[in-house]
Amino acid sequence: MIGNDRIHKILYGGDYNPEQWPEEIWQEDMRLFRLAHVDIVTLNVFSWASLQKDDDCWDFAQLDKIIGLAEENGLNICLATSTGAHPAWMARKYPEILRVNEQGIRRKFGSRHNSCPNSPIYRKFSAQLAGKLAARYKSCKNIVAWHVSNEYGGMCYCENCERAFRTWLKKKYGTLQELNRAWNTAFWSHTFYDWDEIVVPDLRSEEFYYGEGMLRTNFQGISLDYRRFMSDSMQECYRLEYDAIKRETPDIPITTNLMGTYSGLDYQRWAKDLDFISWDNYPAYDSQPWEPALRHDLMRGLKQGMPFALMEQTPSVSNWHPYCSLKRPGVMRLMSWQAAAHGADTIMFFQMRQSIGACEKLHGALIGHRGNEHTRVFAEMAALGAELEQIGGRTLGGRTPSKAAIVFDWDNWWATQLSAGPTILLDYLKETEAWYRYFWEKNIPVDLISTEDSLDDYQLIAAPMLYLCKSGFGEKLTRWTSDGGCFVGTYFSGYAQEHDLIVTGGYPGTLKDMLGIWVEETDAPVPDTPVSFTFRGKSYPAEILCDLIHPEGAVSLGSYKDEFYAGMPAVTRNSFGKGCSYYVATHSCPEFYREFLDCVCEEQHITPVADSPALVEVTLRSTGKAEIYFVLNHGNADSACRIPAAVRDLISGRSYAAGEEIPIASRNVKILQKNTK
Numbered sequence: 305m306i307g308n309d310r311i312h313k314i315l316y317g318g319d320y321n322p323e324q325w326p327e328e329i330w331q332e333d334m335r336l337f338r339l340a341h342v343d344i345v346t347l348n349v350f351s352w353a354s355l356q357k358d359d360d361c362w363d364f365a366q367l368d369k370i371i372g373l374a375e376e377n378g379l380n381i382c383l384a385t386s387t388g389a390h391p392a393w394m395a396r397k398y399p400e401i402l403r404v405n406e407q408g409i410r411r412k413f414g415s416r417h418n419s420c421p422n423s424p425i426y427r428k429f430s431a432q433l434a435g436k437l438a439a440r441y442k443s444c445k446n447i448v449a450w451h452v453s454n455e456y457g458g459m460c461y462c463e464n465c466e467r468a469f470r471t472w473l474k475k476k477y478g479t480l481q482e483l484n485r486a487w488n489t490a491f492w493s494h495t496f497y498d499w500d501e502i503v504v505p506d507l508r509s510e511e512f513y514y515g516e517g518m519l520r521t522n523f524q525g526i527s528l529d530y531r532r533f534m535s536d537s538m539q540e541c542y543r544l545e546y547d548a549i550k551r552e553t554p555d556i557p558i559t560t561n562l563m564g565t566y567s568g569l570d571y572q573r574w575a576k577d578l579d580f581i582s583w584d585n586y587p588a589y590d591s592q593p594w595e596p597a598l599r600h601d602l603m604r605g606l607k608q609g610m611p612f613a614l615m616e617q618t619p620s621v622s623n624w625h626p627y628c629s630l631k632r633p634g635v636m637r638l639m640s641w642q643a644a645a646h647g648a649d650t651i652m653f654f655q656m657r658q659s660i661g662a663c664e665k666l667h668g669a670l671i672g673h674r675g676n677e678h679t680r681v682f683a684e685m686a687a688l689g690a691e692l693e694q695i696g697g698r699t700l701g702g703r704t705p706s707k708a709a710i711v712f713d714w715d716n717w718w719a720t721q722l723s724a725g726p727t728i729l730l731d732y733l734k735e736t737e738a739w740y741r742y743f744w745e746k747n748i749p750v751d752l753i754s755t756e757d758s759l760d761d762y763q764l765i766a767a768p769m770l771y772l773c774k775s776g777f778g779e780k781l782t783r784w785t786s787d788g789g790c791f792v793g794t795y796f797s798g799y800a801q802e803h804d805l806i807v808t809g810g811y812p813g814t815l816k817d818m819l820g821i822w823v824e825e826t827d828a829p830v831p832d833t834p835v836s837f838t839f840r841g842k843s844y845p846a847e848i849l850c851d852l853i854h855p856e857g858a859v860s861l862g863s864y865k866d867e868f869y870a871g872m873p874a875v876t877r878n879s880f881g882k883g884c885s886y887y888v889a890t891h892s893c894p895e896f897y898r899e900f901l902d903c904v905c906e907e908q909h910i911t912p913v914a915d916s917p918a919l920v921e922v923t924l925r926s927t928g929k930a931e932i933y934f935v936l937n938h939g940n941a942d943s944a945c946r947i948p949a950a951v952r953d954l955i956s957g958r959s960y961a962a963g964e965e966i967p968i969a970s971r972n973v974k975i976l977q978k979n980t981k
């Protein structure tokens with residue numbers, strides 16, 4: 305993890321851009337950092353143009369000074385490589401580094417995250433810069449982590465990418481015959497006889513706009529592979545920088561800042577190349593507290609529960625949301641502790657000092673345009689900084705033991721996004737959220753896992769909308785269920801394998817026997833056309849899709865009430881080997897998930913960390929030395945909770961007996977350590 309043995313507390317700080325300011329300001333920044341208890345700065349995120357002025361002309365003088373300043377002031381450094389935005393001279397001299405968009409238009413210089421990931425020139429220059437930085441600063445003891453590029457993402461459809469795509473395909477499929485099979489090119493006369501006949505699936509080829517900014521495709525296999533290829537291409541760029549750095553500083557951990565539920569990159573594949581996970585948390589102005597919780601858990605799951613770094617969040621306002629609402633008093637602290645409650649071992653921000661020009665000048669910062677410490681945001685940040693010092697290292701390294709898991713798979717995400725039918729409402733992330741929310745509301749720890757993770761430690765696994773079920777995964781789930789697990793599947797599952805070719809013989813494909821059902825047809829009710837079903841005597845809405853299922857061993861726990869499929873099962877249970885499985889044939893409302901999962905969790909003896917009122921979240925991290933409860937009141941009203949163990953409040957020092965009522969004010973946080981006997 306970040307900083308290894310040297311770090312004894314939650315690191316606190318964030319992106320710092322002194323290069324945007326005259327040097328007189330820098331000393332004032334240092335004074336303010338001390339006041340706010342800042343102990344880490346992320347430097348050099350966007351400085352390529354000042355570091356490299358031509359092919360062979362380098363200038364590290366300013367960065368030398370900045371790093372010297374951080375060292376003199378005892379600040380830990382997360383050193384970025386600056387390759388998230390290329391210099392203007394490079395774009396002019398080597399236009400091939402500029403991306404081409406889905407319309408086939410080559411970009412001009414401008415903005416950021418604008419380099420073609422398959423440009424040999426970009427790859428050469430970016431890896432070279434990373435290597436030079438590592439060689440130059442390898443003796444700097446304050447560098448605790450490397451931060452490669454910044455928020456990788458986007459797509460490119462240029463000629464370099466087209467050539468590289470063909471090479472990637474050759475490696476993947478070996479022969480054109482295999483590729484033609486995997487893509488089902490007999491459809492619409494697409495058979496390829498030469499690799500060079502394959503083109504990028506942009507808007508001039510297979511893809512088209514479907515809804516605002518959404519791309520759909522005529523050939524799922526091609527477009528799906530293009531997304532995998534883009535993710536791999538950027539990962540290779542990352543890896544080139546990673547290798548260049550590792551050659552110089554083998555002991556300093558390397559990361560890049562991920563974006564939570566960003567669909568463009570398969571973070572589960574990326575995770576293998578990251579020494580630790582870091583991510584940027586910018587929930588929308590109207591998001592619910594379980595939304596960042598899900599993303600923290602997803603990020604924690606990328607490395608099987610290893611603590612992660614919260615690399616960025618805003619101290620108060622983001623400038624790029626439609627409504628840039630302020631974080632209300634206490635909310636920045638609450639969200640910071642929520643990250644720690646879900647596995648973060650650093651709490652960092654964008655940004656330390658607010659810019660005066662360009663698109664982020666209205667973005668929140670520790671030091672605002674007023675330039676001093678006399679602001680609400682500064683005071684709240686300084687108070688949190690002091691609190692983190694008080695807590696020290698007690699939470700570091702803490703794991704979150706979970707008996708329940710939700711499968712989340714990027715291939716499936718892409719496949720459902722690219723699906724032509726059966727409804728425009730298909731939304732993998734929203735479906736996952738509907739299931740996740742239950743666990744969050746109940747304080748039941750849940751991991752978000754990939755199809756490659758071990759299932760052994762779990763008792764309950766839900767795989768919402770597992771439309772694309774990769775080869776072997778259905779069998780793996782089946783074995784695990786037969787050995788005593790409890791599997792929950794939903795509508796639109798098991799249709800296809802990894803190339804998005806349908807598994808014939810009836811849906812849900814390889815999950816069919818274990819679920820004890822088969823799906824004959826799937827109806828897409830039009831919104832406002834009421835379809836409903838019953839479960840345990842209550843009626844619930846059936847939305848998005850309604851599978852028409854036939855039990856083949858499973859028993860019905862509830863049936864549709866409307867339409868010609870009234871009376872057909874909507875919820876089933878199947879005993880299977882030593883375990884069992886459930887199938888929910890439609891999407892429904894939160895009340896249904898509560899009722900249904902209450903029954904399943906009770907049956908499987910899955911219990912909450914603690915019971916608490918609505919909007920009071922309780923999590924548990926276990927460090928090996930200590931068990932720490934995090935209690936977070938996201939509500940507007942004061943509340944209370946009870947912890948099933950005797951605990952001590954690490955902030956106030958107060959002790960509570962097991963089950964004693966612990967008051968928690970609105971937007972307040974308690975960090976409670978379980979007493980050891």
Ligand code: GLA
Pocket residue numbers: 454455561584586616618622623654664667
């Ligand atoms: C992202 C970037 C930062 C900054 C922030 C603003 O997370 O990584 O450079 O642009 O957004 O919210």
Ligand code: ZN
Pocket residue numbers: 403404420421422423460461462463464465466
């Ligand atoms: Zn390209």
